[in-house]
Amino acid sequence: MKIDYKIxxxxxxxxxxxxxxxxxxxxxxxxxxxxxxxxxLTISNDDLQALEGRLEIYNPYDLIIFDYDLGKDQTNGAEIAHSLRRLIYTDMIFYSSKPAEDMRKALFDLRVDGVYIVTRTDLHRDGSDIxxxxxxxxxxxxxMRGVVLDEMSKLDKKLRLLLVRxxxxxxxxxxxxxVQRTTKRFNKRAEACKKQADEMSHENFIAAVEDPLAMEYGCVRDRLDxxxxxxxxxxxxxxVLNKMQKLRNELAHQEATLKEEDGRIYLENSTQYKDGFGHAQFMEIRKELRQLATAIEALSQ
Incomplete structure (x- = not known):
């Protein structure tokens, strides 16, 4: 899953x-x-066969929605559902102005299961709920790990391009x-690494291993700031940008645990989401990632 939902x-x-x-x-x-x-607009038998071939290799869709009656000489919705269901188990919504009983019978006759049936007038409401x-x-x-890591990688690239411009x-x-400030930062990093190397011992080895730093990203941020x-x-x-970068690091390096008593997922040692993650938190994170992407692109205009 990503923040683009493909239908x-x-x-x-x-x-x-x-x-x-x-x-x-x-x-x-x-x-x-x-x-x-x-x-x-239409899908002929040839189109359907070509689509089947592509979906057998890779299915990019999160949802498929189709009308029952696609016009004269076109494959009808029940036949589309029958052909695609043999290859993929993506959720499908089948709608029509016809009675729901007629659509169910059309699917039953072709032995198609797992397709949502809605009326055309209720499509916006039922589709949203589904x-x-x-x-x-x-x-x-x-x-969400994958979403955050992928989107933050894209934002990192946008920030680098913004800095270059x-x-x-x-x-x-x-x-x-x-250039002088960046050189100074690199020198400080080199000095810090040398100091860590000089002071490495049994006692601080574990602390050094457990301290993941996004130094390159930090350098880009430092220059932009x-x-x-x-x-x-x-x-x-x-x-929000700072929060998402911190969340990215936590998701990449911290272990997650599901607590049965409240149904929430908790990240070990998370300082931002101490109350755990649920649907509301995932929704909030996706919204913030979208806002960041839009705002950073606007800065590059």
């Missing part, structure tokens, strides 16, 4: 479901996700200042 949506009259698409987009935003929509329930089932701390815009004297670039972040987001 394959097959509908021959997209203007008729635009309201439902935007409602689901808003719901995903509330849950901390971006909607990545792959919209198809997505929220799905995300509650699959979003755990191991999943700002550095190139400096005059010669200002560039000298940044000295140039006051990150002051352009909206109120509170600099603190």
């Amino acid at each position: 394959l949506w097959i509908e021959d009259q997209p203007s008729e479901v635009e309201f439902h698409v935007e409602a689901i987009r808003r719901k995903l935003g509330e849950l901390g996700f971006n909607l990545d929509l792959d919209s198809r 997505i929220e329930d799905q995300l509650k089932r699959i979003c755990d701390l191991n999943n 700002k550095f190139r815009a400096l005059d010669h004297s200002q560039k000298d200042t940044q 000295s140039m006051e670039v990150l002051k352009g972040l909206p109120n509170g987001l600099l603190d």
